[in-house]
Structures are given as C-alpha cells and as structure tokens.
Amino acid sequence: MRDQLDRFISHLSNERKLSANTTSAYRTDLEQFNQFVVDRGKTAWEQLDRDDVIAFLIFLKERRYATSTLARRTAAVKSFSTYLHAQGTIPVDPTVDLDSPRVDRSPPRSITVNVVDDLLELPLASSGPEALRDKAMLELLYATGMRVSELVALDAADVDLGGECVRCGGAAKSRVLPIGGSTVTALEEYSDIARPQLARGNRQAESALFLNHRGKRLTRQGFWLILKRYAEK
Structure with missing residues (x-):
C-alpha cells in the first residue's frame, strides 16, 4: 500500500508539478x-470503499481538528482516490459526490506603517552577522512582496545591487x-560584512544568499522562527 502512496506523491511532484511544501502536506495527510x-483490516488499496472514507472523516471530526485541516485532508483523500480509480486500482471512486468541509476565511489583519517600521529596526538592537542578515531579509520582503519560499531560495548571484534589482521565482x-x-x-552591508562571516571563509560555501549560523541555506522554517522571535519582542 505504501508503494502506491509513494507513486502518487511522485505523480504530484513530477507530473502535476506541485511544490515541495504541498506534496509534503499530501504525504502527511495520506500517511494518516x-x-x-x-x-480497519484492509491490506490493499483495491479493498478501499466509501465506508473507509466516511469512517476516516468521522475519525478526524471526533478529534476536533480545525475545519481547515479537515478540508485539506478530505481534498488529499479525494485526490488520491481519483488517482487510484484512474490507475484501475479501484473500480469506483469512493469519494465521488463527497463534499469537503467549508472553510470560512477571515480577511487578514493589516498592520500599520509604524509597526512595520518598528519591525524593520528590531534586528539593529542586536549585533553580529545574524542581525545584518535579518535586517536585509526583512527589508527585501517589505520592498518586493516576494514569498518567504522565494526569499530563502535566492542565490547571491540573483541580486544586482548596481542595477538595484533582484531576480526571483525560479x-x-x-x-x-x-x-x-x-x-x-x-x-x-549583509553581503560585504555578515555573509562572509556566516560562510565561515569556506570557498565551497552555499551559493545561497541568506545563510544560517552553520553557513548553510536558511530554510523557510528557520525564517519563520526568526520572525516569531522578533514579533515577540
């Protein structure tokens, strides 16, 4: 059963071209x-039926998962079931006509210019290469509106300081x-002073623009931990 699940995840990544974050979420949901x-005693996906799907959704609701989580896992199961049916593994898709939970999306809360200005200045209250890195990241996000995933994917060569532009998006x-x-x-300041320190003088250091304290590319999770720390100040 795991082999078919792995093939489905590969299908999402290689054929549907979904992002690594999305395929990771699918894997987590479908492993559950x-x-x-x-x-429930099933030993092959050929035995999957509608009762299994309904029982799984009831199981999730009884554990009081958030509506957004229920909707995401329902979507993952429906997508996987459709795939199994298309592959001829199951004769009937048990998720046909199955409704997903409705997610009420509240509009995002905006913050004032003063709050943004304060956030941009917070790194300067510290010293060291990490402070200059954090200042550069926050300034770049605010100036361009790029996604965090795009920010951490930047290479040093993607920034043209003389031309005052940055290339992103892959x-x-x-x-x-x-x-x-x-x-x-x-x-x-980050490129001239801080990045060489974070790279630790290693000629084969990461090509990444933003490095962590080990001289490796900063991850998306690492960035959010940094931002959370500043938000709590």
Whole structure:
C-alpha cells in the first residue's frame, strides 16, 4: 500500500508539478489515512470503499481538528482516490459526490506603517552577522512582496545591487523586482560584512544568499522562527 502512496506523491511532484511544501502536506495527510485503513483490516488499496472514507472523516471530526485541516485532508483523500480509480486500482471512486468541509476565511489583519517600521529596526538592537542578515531579509520582503519560499531560495548571484534589482521565482516563473534605498543598503552591508562571516571563509560555501549560523541555506522554517522571535519582542 505504501508503494502506491509513494507513486502518487511522485505523480504530484513530477507530473502535476506541485511544490515541495504541498506534496509534503499530501504525504502527511495520506500517511494518516493509510494507517487508518490498515487499522480497519484492509491490506490493499483495491479493498478501499466509501465506508473507509466516511469512517476516516468521522475519525478526524471526533478529534476536533480545525475545519481547515479537515478540508485539506478530505481534498488529499479525494485526490488520491481519483488517482487510484484512474490507475484501475479501484473500480469506483469512493469519494465521488463527497463534499469537503467549508472553510470560512477571515480577511487578514493589516498592520500599520509604524509597526512595520518598528519591525524593520528590531534586528539593529542586536549585533553580529545574524542581525545584518535579518535586517536585509526583512527589508527585501517589505520592498518586493516576494514569498518567504522565494526569499530563502535566492542565490547571491540573483541580486544586482548596481542595477538595484533582484531576480526571483525560479527558471519557470522568474521575474525581476526593483529595489532601492534602505533595501540596497541593508543588502550591501549583509553581503560585504555578515555573509562572509556566516560562510565561515569556506570557498565551497552555499551559493545561497541568506545563510544560517552553520553557513548553510536558511530554510523557510528557520525564517519563520526568526520572525516569531522578533514579533515577540
């Protein structure tokens, strides 16, 4: 059963071109579904039926998962079931006409310019290369509106300080974003002073623009931990 699950995840990544974050979420949700079905005595996906799917959704609701989590896991199960049916593994898709929980999305709360200004200045209250790195990251995010995943994926070569622009988005959806003023200054200070220290003088250091304290590419999770720390100050 795990082999078919692995093939489905590969299908999402290689054929549907879903992001690594999305495929990771699918894997987590479907591994829980897989274990639930096994616990019900099923030994192959050919035995999957609508009762298994309904029982799984009831199981999730009884554990009081958030509506957004229920909706995501329902979508994962439906997508996997559709895949199994298309592959001829099951004769009938047991999720046909199965409704997903409705997620009420509240509008995001905006923050004032003063709060943003305070956040941009928080790294300067500390010293060391990490402070200059954090200042550069926050300035770049604020100036361009790029995604965090795009920020941490940047290589040093993607930044053109002389031309006051940065290239992001990868080869398929690459775009050039203008930068200037305090953003250029922050990036210059980080690139000239802090990044060499974080790279620890290693000539084979990461090509990544933003490095962690081990000289490796900063991850998306690492960035959110940094931002959370500043938000709590």
